[in-house]
Amino acid sequence: MNYRLLISTSHETVDGLAMDADVLKAIEVSHLHEVAPESLRKLLAGAQCKDVPTRTVTHREGDRNPHLELILSGVVRVFVRAPDGRTLTIRYCRPGSLLGAGSLFAADFSLPASLQTLTATKLLSLLPENVHRSVNEDPKVALALLEELSERVLTFIYEIPDSAFASVRQRIARHMLDLASELAPEQVRVGQELNTELVVTASQSELAEAVGTAREVVVRILRELRHEGIVHTGRTGIVILDPARLVQETRWNIGS
Template structure:
């Protein structure tokens, strides 16, 4: 088993599954290398899937009829995608999934997973915990959107802007990271999150000192998208 797969499993709810069942779960799985800003699954899709993120950041979002989007969740290494599709009758994906950076996925066989669930209670418990976390994520989305700190709102808006970047604004950073260049001004950020420009300047200074972003003439460079995702910790499922 590759080192990145073992590391991602250790970060996921599957870490509690025994070696024998884990080997069965991974039988028939295959890796996917997905470029940045790729929509891997669209709202309304009915295909069953279970994917483990090995590296990168994936955005889960919904879109209204006017074209506006709202991010529900940002997913990093160790996140499982699509567990509900294996068990929900007449499943229809309620949101779309888009890679924010170049992302490595491990796609598991849905039929294989369901079979192992019937054989090993630990696998069933792991997926129940995953699904429970997803429910809590959506519940916390409401107060999180209303009561998040200004720093959390700035981090989230930077990630939302990054999700709309053209490919030329996504560049390779030190492995396995990607850097994203956001051209929004400090004043535009302040207006978007509902605060004063001076507050945004202070927050960007903090993020810069922590090595998460770099600011310059070309815009705001997100040096470490995964660490910026951690700034939105009101969403415990992200």
């Protein structure tokens, strides 16, 4: 589908929404890519772009508010938290992912997990009433959301063997992302400035213990990641230079 009909070479507004390059690119890689331009205009009417800082929880477990958000840029982590404070990441979401589709259609909905930005993230928030109207009017919109929900179901099913059978490199990548995302902003200040880098402060021995391997294996894998430009190691810890590529490392299967 050619969505360039929706935008000019700079910006065009659709009911106040600036259809810039980020919106166009995200739509083209999302399940909405087959929706016709006119239906897309109706679906996006009144939608709002918002910039969300690093390590911000946008929705918390138990929230009941209906929402549908398209990730335009950045990475979002979906996680659950145990009573003792430990967390388990269920999913990492990249540009083109739709967040919250289940909240629009599940009866007595309660968000089963929390959402947190792993990097500075731009989201496009759609109006729930427009989504419902578009689903009723255009089967392709309904199909797009059905595909999104089906993908999420498969992702959660695959998460079980993913955790059990992932390689040591994949487990280390996931654990570093988890540790970096849980670091409180006040813990990453440099002088008076807020350091927005993703930093892992755990030692190599702690990483090895967490993923069930030897320290020597962690040293080798960190060396590989450093040579590939994904991380940098220094006195402050392990700095994740390319979160998107590290997220890709965590994928044991194509559905995650």
